[in-house]
Amino acid sequence: MTDEKVITAKALTKKFADFIAVNAISFEVSKGEIFGFLGANGAGKTTAMRMLCGLSLPTSGEATVAGFDVYKESEKIKKNIGYMSQKFSLYEDLTVKENMRFYGGIYGLTEKRIKEKSQQVLADLHMEAEQNKLVKSLPLGWKQKLAFSVAIFHEPAIVFLDEPTGGVDPVTRREFWEMIYQAAQNGTTVFVTTHYMDEAEYCNRVSIMVDGRIEALDTPTNLKKQFNTASMDEVFLQLARKAVRQAD
Amino acid sequence: MKQFFIFVKKEFFHIWRDRRTLLILFGMPIMQVMIFGFALTNEVKNSKIGILDLSKDEATAKLSERISASQYFDLVENLKSSSDIDASFRKGDTKMVIIFPEHFRESLLHSNSVQVQLIADASDPNTATTLINYASAIINDYQDELMGETKLPYTITTQTRMLYNPQQKGAYNFVPGVMAMILMLVCTMMTSIAIVKEKETGTMEVLLVSPLKPIMVILAKAVPYLLLSIVNIISILLLSVYVLDVPIAGSLALLMFTSILFIITSLSLGLLISSFTASQQTAMLISLMGLFMPTLLFSGFMFPIENMPIPMQVISNLVPAKWYYYIVKSVMIKGLGIEAIWREVLILTGMTVFLLTVSIKKYNVRLA
Structure with a gap:
């Protein structure tokens, strides 16, 4: 982790009519950091993430991602980020190899690069034997790990993970987080939303959103100290109970 | 451009791997022409x-x-x-x-x-x-x-x-009708389903986050169906000329040109449907009930429009297939040239431009 900031947000706000989905949030994320983005359903996490990914324009405030402005340079941002959604984001009716070719292709990687990188990913995941199998025939845990590898296939500066481990068994989750650590060590910044508090403990820093605002932002250790509890679970519950807004 | 082709290739994989849909895509036109065709010739x-x-x-x-x-x-x-x-x-x-x-x-x-x-x-x-x-x-x-x-x-x-039927205006020519129906079904239903499928599985989000422009995503989805539909038109025409002895009286080039125009109209309609639906079932229901039925009823293929009450006649003008059916009948059966159908061609072009504009706008709104 260095001091180079890859995501900065200053008073970032998004309003839908008179509903303030995201209310003036400010934070910075350093290069190579694993940044946990927590909040109950409806707290505004997804909206905030969509703004950072260039899918949605902020109403006011400032933000840069990978050094590019979210208002004017969303195309450049898109080239420099990876994204994995909570829904499984590979094509079930394509083979493992075809999925990698496709995603590598739309990010403009050369044929040669796609080939090299595919071999490397298959070797890392020990999936050489499965490369020509349709993705739908793979077990969920493998699919999830493959989806993550595909999200960082083009070696983005930042990868956004939206509840990446939903429905996955604890062993696979563990392996998944090892992959995240590996990616962070290679200099990729990881921006992750999750509902699992044990996963929050794995993050370098955690922010907790309540009703569109960031109510707490620190390392898991400091947060536990600040709220005087033993677990992140308690921290989250203390904050989330303050919420007025209903989950959608 | 390379990204575009990679995308189109992926679409063909989807279509190819889904054997049942493939069978519908290519089997249906042949089946329909045969059913309609032999029902007709045997009786006469x-x-x-x-x-x-x-x-x-x-x-x-x-x-x-x-x-x-x-x-x-x-x-x-x-x-x-x-x-x-x-x-x-x-x-x-x-x-x-x-x-x-x-x-x-x-x-x-x-x-x-x-x-x-x-x-x-x-x-x-x-x-x-x-x-x-x-x-x-x-x-x-x-x-x-x-x-x-x-x-x-x-x-x-x-x-x-x-x-028993003194007005006797329902003398239909089934080939133009089948063409309108098949194109409507293949282009509108299949495209809307293909796009909505990406939304349903969550891959659409990933595509929108990628550097691909939304318009490219949509075009790449439509291109395979455009090609498949052209194959379908050709097979229907071959069947009608060589098996059913229904000759093409007018210009083949004009017929193909107007057919491609109608394909694009149908594709735009499919795009529009996909822009406001979230599940494959909804997209299919809307395509079937909202488009297939009107195409059947209001194109003049099954029931003569002249016999309908005035409000129905007005509604029938909104059905793109009506205009295409008229064009195919004029060009293919009557052997007329562009001077007889330019009005209908203009109407179809207008509809296409309108549908495309609205659906592209809707996609952009989604992103704002």
Whole structure:
């Protein structure tokens, strides 16, 4: 982790009519950091993430991602980020190899690069034997790990993970987080939303959103100290109970 | 551009791997043409007819002989009086009765003009018209021969009556209808489903986060169906020309051009549907109930639009297939050129531009 900031947000706000989905949030994320983005359903996490990914324009405030402005340079941002959604984001009716070719292709990687990188990913995941199998025939845990590898296939500066481990068994989750650590060590910044508090403990820093605002932002250790509890679970519950807004 | 081709290739993988859909895509046009085609041709061949000859002279004998010799007609009854006609139809087998008036030959030779009456069972309007047309053609041939011999202007006019369905405007030509239906189904339903599928599985989000422009995503989704539809048109045309003997009377180039225009209209409609639906089922239901049924009902393919109440006629103008059906009928069956259909082509173009603009706007709104 260095001091180079890859995501900065200053008073970032998004309003839908008179509903303030995201209310003036400010934070910075350093290069190579694993940044946990927590909040109950409806707290505004997804909206905030969509703004950072260039899918949605902020109403006011400032933000840069990978050094590019979210208002004017969303195309450049898109080239420099990876994204994995909570829904499984590979094509079930394509083979493992075809999925990698496709995603590598739309990010403009050369044929040669796609080939090299595919071999490397298959070797890392020990999936050489499965490369020509349709993705739908793979077990969920493998699919999830493959989806993550595909999200960082083009070696983005930042990868956004939206509840990446939903429905996955604890062993696979563990392996998944090892992959995240590996990616962070290679200099990729990881921006992750999750509902699992044990996963929050794995993050370098955690922010907790309540009703569109960031109510707490620190390392898991400091947060536990600040709220005087033993677990992140308690921290989250203390904050989330303050919420007025209903989950959608 | 390279990204675009990679995307199109991926779409073909999707289509190729889904064998059931593939079967529908290519099997349906062939099946429909066959069903419609043979239902039509079988009935018209060897149709049972009756002749009421009140004159019984040389000319009527010759005409009767020619008519019964034709492959289309099977003379089963020589009627004795006009009271037999009704009974003959009621038995159900007789499709048409030809009536030669008294003094047929004399009238023809002396006043140069005579009338033949053709009465057809128009409960099946399609067959009725076809029979009338065939019989008239045989009579016209005979008349031309007589004129050729004598240089006198003999005219045998045919007076036709359609029993059971006097307006008899539903004489449809099924090939244009099938073309409109298939294109509508393949382009609109399949594209909307293909796009909504990406939304449903969550891959659309990933695509939107990628550097691919949304418009590229949408175009790449539509291109395979454009190509498949062109293949379908060609196979329908080949079948109709070589198997069903329905020739293409007009310009093939014009026919292809207008068909591609209609394909693009249907694709835009599919895009529009996909922009406001979130599940494949909804997209399919909307395509089927909201488009397929109106196409069937309001294109003039099954039911004559002229017979509908005015509000329905107004609604029918909104159905793109109506205009395409008219164009194909004019170009393919009647052999007319662009001067006869430019208005319809303009209307279709207008619809396409409108649909495309709205759906692209809707996609951009999603991103704002």
